[in-house]
Amino acid sequence: MVVPISYYVILSATVFIIGMVGVLIRRNIIIILLSVELMLNATNINFVAFSNYFHNVAGQVFVFFTLTVAAAEVAVGLAIIIALYRSKSSINVDEFQLMKW
Amino acid sequence: MAQLFFFYLAGVIVLTSILVVALRNPVYSVLSLLIMFFHVAGLYVTLHAEFVAAVQIIVYAGAILVLYLFVVMLLNVTREDRYHEQLPLGALLGVTLLTEVILLMLQPAGGTPSLPRAVPPAPTIGNTEAIGEVLYSTYVFPFEVASLILLVAMIGAIVLAKRDLFEQKG
Numbered sequence: 001m002v003v004p005i006s007y008y009v010i011l012s013a014t015v016f017i018i019g020m021v022g023v024l025i026r027r028n029i030i031i032i033l034l035s036v037e038l039m040l041n042a043t044n045i046n047f048v049a050f051s052n053y054f055h056n057v058a059g060q061v062f063v064f065f066t067l068t069v070a071a072a073e074v075a076v077g078l079a080i081i082i083a084l085y086r087s088k089s090s091i092n093v094d095e096f097q098l099m100k101w
Numbered sequence: 102m103a104q105l106f107f108f109y110l111a112g113v114i115v116l117t118s119i120l121v122v123a124l125r126n127p128v129y130s131v132l133s134l135l136i137m138f139f140h141v142a143g144l145y146v147t148l149h150a151e152f153v154a155a156v157q158i159i160v161y162a163g164a165i166l167v168l169y170l171f172v173v174m175l176l177n178v179t180r181e182d183r184y185h186e187q188l189p190l191g192a193l194l195g196v197t198l199l200t201e202v203i204l205l206m207l208q209p210a211g212g213t214p215s216l217p218r219a220v221p222p223a224p225t226i227g228n229t230e231a232i233g234e235v236l237y238s239t240y241v242f243p244f245e246v247a248s249l250i251l252l253v254a255m256i257g258a259i260v261l262a263k264r265d266l267f268e269q270k271g
Contacts (some may be wrong), residue, residue, distance in 0.1 A: 007111070018115070019118070021195035022121065025187065030178065037161075048153060064249055066191065083262060086126075
C-alpha cells in the first residue's frame, strides 16, 4: 500500500497553518521564531514528498537551501532578540511599539 | 503497512506542532519541536531521502535547537500567562484555511487533473551520490549564494549581539 501524495500535502498544509496561527497568537518572540521553523519544515516535507513522487532529486537539493536560510534566520533572529532584551528587559512583542503607528 | 507508518509519523508531527504553539513554557515548546524534527526525519526515511533525514537530525536537532535552548535559558524567560489578544482572529483564520485545504485535496479525481507520474528509473546510485551530482553541477550557483548568505548571517549576528562594537574605548 503506497501513501498518496495528497496525504503529504495535507500534512504539510496542517503543519504550515499551525505555524502561521502560532505567529499570530503568541506574544513571546522566541515562540514566534519557533513557529517560523515549523513553517519551513512544512515546506521541506512538501519538497521531499514531491521529489520522491517525480523521482527527481532536485527537490531534496532545495531542502538544503531552505536549511541554509533557516540557519541564517536563527542566527540573526536570536541576535536581534538578545539586543532587544538588553534594551527593554522583555521579549513580549506587545512592548515593542517604536515603529508602530 | 506503509500507510500505518505514515499515519503514526503524521499524527506525532501534528500533535507536537500543536504543542509547540500551545505550551506556555518556552523550554517545553523547544523540546516538543525536537520530537517533531525527529519524526520528520523518519518521514524522510520512508520517502527514500536518507541523506536529508541525516542532515535534518544533525543540523536542525543538533545545532538550531541547541541555539534556541541556549537563548531561552540565557534570557531566563518565565512562562507567559496569556496569549496575544488576536487569538480569535488567528484561530478562525487557521480553521478556515485548514478546512479549505483538506476539502480541496480530498475531492475525488476529476475535479483536479491528476499529476502525471514519472516512470521510476532503476536506482543505480545511492541517495547521497545522486544529491551530490545534482548539487555540484546544476545547482552550483545557488550553492555559492547559500554560502554567501551564511557569511552575511554570521557577520550580522556578531554585529547585532556585540555590546560595544562601534563605541570608542575610554
